[in-house]
Amino acid sequence: MSSSNKKIFVLDTNVILHDSTCIHQFGEHDIVVPITVLEELDNFKKGNDSLNFHAREFSRTLDSLSGDKLFNGGVAIGHGLGKISIKLDPSFDESIAANFSSEKPDHHILNIGYQVAKEFSDRVVCLVTKDVNLRMKAKAVGLLAQDYKNDHVSDVQQLYTGTRIVEEVDPELITKMYMPPYEFPSGELKIEPPLLPNEYLILRGERKSALAVYDDELNLIKHVDKVPAFGITPRNAEQTYALDAILDENVHLVSLTGKAGTGKTLIALAGALKRKKSYRQILMARPIVALSNKDIGFLPGDIHSKLDPYMKPLFDNLGVIEHAQGDIKRNQVSKLVEDRKLVIEPLSYIRGRSLVNTFFIVDEAQNLTPHEIKTIITRAGEGTKIVFTGDIFQIDHPYLDSHSNGLSYLIEKMKGQRLYAHVNLTKGERSELADLAGSLL
Incomplete structure (x- = not known):
């Protein structure tokens, strides 16, 4: 490919923090990596979160490629790949200075991208950023801009929903569902496209129906x-499927998606407690996405006070389960918490x-990146089961959407694996009022 046909991609900091590779x-x-990006990465090098990991990993990668040409013409990234170069911060172009303040790092990145496009007018230059506003600003000054799409789910x-309705099923097959051994060979069910491992079914005949799952x-x-x-x-078929997947000892990875009130987290926790004797510990966790993009350090109080608003929904679900128990089992739940089981x-x-011999529930997983x-x-170590729950259309992370979040990525990549099951819950069960509001408002 001639140099004029090669594109030039200018990277924003958030792309590197999303994927250091x-x-x-x-x-x-x-x-092209603007020098401003390296300055911003310096702020993320210390810490144990994924952002810190990506910042450090990218710095190591650059160091391994470093040489005089990194700032002068670029160095080859690898076989079959293009070159990477670091662009120092030039004076603001008149078009950029007239519209954008020089006090924001984003505008310095925008300025470098704009000037690279002017310098290489015979090539396609594109700013790659996960910041929607920066993409809009780039387009406003005539600079091509796009999101980082390497780990996007296209549609x-x-x-994959994990469930399927099969109409006009032979009544004899449905009858077999209610008679020992409560199963039949999959070849007797004519269905297209072919079933995936652990895919759930509603089998409907003339007068009867049955809930089923495909054992690959x-x-x-x-x-x-x-x-x-x-x-x-379970109050509906989807919750029944979800609980079945959680209780199935042959399934080690489960994802449950659905809007608020469909019972994802509650079913996951109830299933974990039912199987508590099979695991050393039950862990429930959720990512912290700070309000208004501010760190939790901005919140008042000690660390427990800061974290309480984020963990409260998990404790609420635990409270629902405790309320559903008699006094003896309610005490069992409290004892599990006290003993850190x-x-x-x-x-x-x-x-x-x-995570060895652990039942691990990750709530609000739509706020995680694919790398996380x-x-x-x-x-996951020996004997561990992981359940991810979340709503891929309700994302709080500033740089993720329904296409790029880790939960969508997981479903797309893991479907068809024997160790994996997925259920998308659609029916709200919180209350008639909540369901009505979710549908109309």
């Missing part, structure tokens, strides 16, 4: 029973731990 994802095209409307290993369609767990009984903590407190999801799963 991003420079390997642009093929044969060249990359979330067609995302045994090539069987098995009946799914509605069973209670720690006083919580049931632990509720921010996700940042869990990072770095070895991967990091959590790869820490």
